[in-house]
Amino acid sequence: MNRFDGMAGTWEANPSRAERARVTADAIAARVPLQRTWSAIDVGSGTGLLSRMLADRVGRILLADTSQGMTEVAAQMIAASGDDQLSAVCLDVTTDTPPGAPFDLAVSLLMLHHVKDVEGFLESVLCHLEPGGYIAFADLAAEDGTFHEDPAEEVFHHGFEPDHLAAMATSAGFVGVSVEEVHQMVKKRSGQDTSYGLLLLTGRVPVTVTTP
Numbered sequence: 001m002n003r004f005d006g007m008a009g010t011w012e013a014n015p016s017r018a019e020r021a022r023v024t025a026d027a028i029a030a031r032v033p034l035q036r037t038w039s040a041i042d043v044g045s046g047t048g049l050l051s052r053m054l055a056d057r058v059g060r061i062l063l064a065d066t067s068q069g070m071t072e073v074a075a076q077m078i079a080a081s082g083d084d085q086l087s088a089v090c091l092d093v094t095t096d097t098p099p100g101a102p103f104d105l106a107v108s109l110l111m112l113h114h115v116k117d118v119e120g121f122l123e124s125v126l127c128h129l130e131p132g133g134y135i136a137f138a139d140l141a142a143e144d145g146t147f148h149e150d151p152a153e154e155v156f157h158h159g160f161e162p163d164h165l166a167a168m169a170t171s172a173g174f175v176g177v178s179v180e181e182v183h184q185m186v187k188k189r190s191g192q193d194t195s196y197g198l199l200l201l202t203g204r205v206p207v208t209v210t211t212p
C-alpha cells in the first residue's frame with residue numbers, strides 16, 4: 001500500500017490545501033501563457049486540487065499519481081462533476097508513458113520533495129512534453145524538517161534551495177528556468193504559527209534539439 005492511499009479520503013478536509021492550490025494555479029497563470037488548446041499533465045496530482053483550479057485555463061488535463069487511493073478519489077470527483085476535460089490515472093512517469101503524451105504543460109504541487117532523484121525525474125517529465133512545452137512545479141522551500149509531522153511520510157528533501165532546484169532543472173534539459181517564491185504556508189508547530197515557503201519552478205523544453 002502506498003503511504004498516500006490512506007490519506008486520500010480526507011485529503012481535502014484541510015482547507016489550506018485548496019488555498020495553496022488556488023494560489024499556485026494563479027502563480028502559474030501569471031508566468032506561463034496558458035491556452036485553452038493545451039493538453040497538460042498534473043504529476044503527483046493527489047485528489048486533483050491543482051488541476052481543478054487550472055481547468056478553465058487549459059484544455060485536457062491528465063491527473064497522474066503513484067497512489068491508487070489518491071487516483072480513485074480523484075476519479076470519483078471527476079465523475080461527480082461530469083467534467084470530461086479531466087481524467088485520472090495511477091502511473092509512474094519515470095517508467096510509464098502517460099496516455100495522451102506528449103503534453104504542452106506539466107504541473108505539480110508539493111510532489112518533488114517526495115522524489116529521491118529529482119533530476120532524473122525531471123528528465124522523465126521532459127520526455128513526455130512537446131518541444132517548447134512548459135513545466136510549472138511548485139514545491140517546498142528549504143526548511144528545518146518540521147513541515148511534515150508524520151514520520152511515516154517518505155520525504156527525501158526538506159524543501160529546496162532555489163538555485164539548486166533551478167540547476168537540477170537545467171541539468172535535466174529545461175531552458176529559461178526560473179524559481180520564485182509564490183506563497184507562504186502557515187502551520188502550527190509547538191504552538192506557534194510557522195511559515196514555510198512555496199517555490200514555483202518554471203522552464204521550457206528546448207524548441208530545437210541540437211545534435212553534435
Ligand SMILES: C[S@@+](CC[C@H](N)C(=O)[O-])C[C@H]1O[C@@H](n2cnc3c(N)ncnc32)[C@H](O)[C@@H]1O
Pocket residue numbers: 002004017021043044045046047048049050064065066067070091092093108109110111114115
Ligand atoms: C503532498 S501530496 C500533494 C498532492 C496534490 N498535488 C495536492 O497538492 O493536493 C504528494 C502526492 O505526490 C504523489 N507522488 C509521490 N511520489 C510520486 C511519484 N514519483 N510520481 C507521481 N506521484 C507521486 C503522492 O502519491 C501524493 O499524492
